[in-house]
Amino acid sequence: MHDPNILEELREFAERLAKEAGSIALSHAGADIARERKRDGSIVTIADREAEQRLRQRIAERYPDDAVLGEEYGATTGRSGRRWIIDPIDGTFSYAHGVPLFGTLIGVEIDGDPAIGVIHMPALGETISAATTLGASLDGVRAKVSSVAALSDALVLCGDFLGARTRDKARATQAIAAHAGARRGWGDCYAYLLVASGRAEVALDHVMSIWDCAALLPIIEEAGGAFTDWRGRRTIDGGDAIATNGLLHEQILTLVRETA
16 A cells, blocks of 8 residues: 555645646647647647656656656656656647647556546646545546446547547447447547546547556546556556446447457
């Protein structure tokens, strides 16, 4: 078990950092912001880089023995047993197109366990955070998943329902969408915030990096839900992700298996 006092200290600090990074993103926001394409085809902006630099600086000042892994500047080693995993702007495509559904993600692993998570949505003014065994909170109010138990009553979110890169995932996504009560394309970290706060039941991503997932797993779990990869493994490094309110998780995984 992790020390709850340390967990709360880390969670509060991670929230402050996420809000600092969000302020940097907002300061650069605008239709004329310069965009570059990375090798994987994704978009990066000056705001992504400046925000990550600020996060790294602040972590190094406060916890110099901690390791850091970030989307833009890679990994630095540590010796404390803790690793900060950061995505300065999750949803850069939305950000660069003036859509407010982007956020800062900060996760903290302790001895390999995803223990702290923060999603901050700067343009929406919403922040959800969690620490293992301490619960999840949305702007200071306890966050809980919904009690919807039937997929036919559920809201399923996916940033790109047509974006599956394999036939198996395409068939599974189609099956899940067909059984869902409603479908919307509110993707990236906002989808997971909605699941954790009970406003949606399922979030799907066909491709995910570790910095996309590190903050999400503790938030979803502490809100009472389930977070796995598409094979059903509890992991932040599975390359894809499924989050649910927990009650629907096995139904979703069954559809994935049956369509494989």
